Amino acid sequence: MKNNMNYQNRRAQSFAGLGRINYEQMKNTRVREPFCRATPLGRASLPWETERGGTGCGCDRRGNDIGRSEGFQDRRDFGNHAHEEGNVCGCSRRGTDHTHLPTAAESRDPRIPSVEEGCGCGCGRADGDCAKMKKQIQTVDFALYEVILYLDAYPDSGEALNTYHLLLARRQKLVAAYEQTCGPLTAWGNVSTNSWDWVKGPAPWEYPKD
């Protein structure tokens, strides 16, 4: 039973036991080559809002501007397509030295998970790395379950319901992306039409390969 249902206190504790992100340390590390390569769009309210599936920039990752953003691109489409302007990882974080510190608004908002597993620059993308994508979903699900239990007890809390939808939207994007490349999460998430992936692959209780 959850004994601390106050999700406002999340930032004061380790989030999901994964540990607080050390921004001092992060400032000094070289931004590792991310798997993703894209530029953000102009708007940047929440980090994940600029990720509209694929590049977010509207190109098809082969240098051709298709004028709209596709859904999540299959991992085979990640060609060598780097955008010169902006943060190469496509996150919404600003800072000329690409330290990817959170914005003031993001720091204040306790609903936003402070740890975003992903490419290592803090943008939160983990395209193609199934283990990381799964961990992102586990992180969101953890918070989501807290909000669900809170809402069960206090169904009239508008703020909690807003948080629920915020997290749910994030989750749906992550799950869609995961099921496209890594296999189904539920029996009705089998995307492939020629392979029953539900019974394939390691079971969740197996020792993880990496």
Next chain:
Amino acid sequence: MWTYEKKLQYPVKIKNPDPKAAQIIISQLGGPDGELAASMRYLHQRYSMPNKKVAGLLTDIGTEELAHLEIIAAILYQLTRNLKEEDIAGTPFATYFVDHTTGLYPVAASGVPFDMKYVGVKGDVIADLNEDLAADAAITQAQSLSKNRRKPL
């Protein structure tokens, strides 16, 4: 009805198999304060709850306890992988191994199989909710006895 998601609620990666730890942790699986008892308790009490909010809450908690059951099972599965007979012989796990090898059978650490007697479902709101309070306190105590001292599940 229940949907299964092919992921653990919290990731488990046990690098070093340890049959002694397995013998202690198996109580979280099939013991009186384990996750199986917790999920059966919540999932069965919800039917007779007059307040549907509470019934909904018990449903969600019971479902989450089933997820915790899976985490414990994953921990035990990884604690007992690749064990040789000489690792097991002489440890308390040997008596469990005789009957179940490295299969996962819900028992308490004492070897007593899981028993529904650990659970009380009276159909009375006050009695059932008090049972939940008492069980939760016991669970928290049992889990904090373990070496890890992480936040109880």
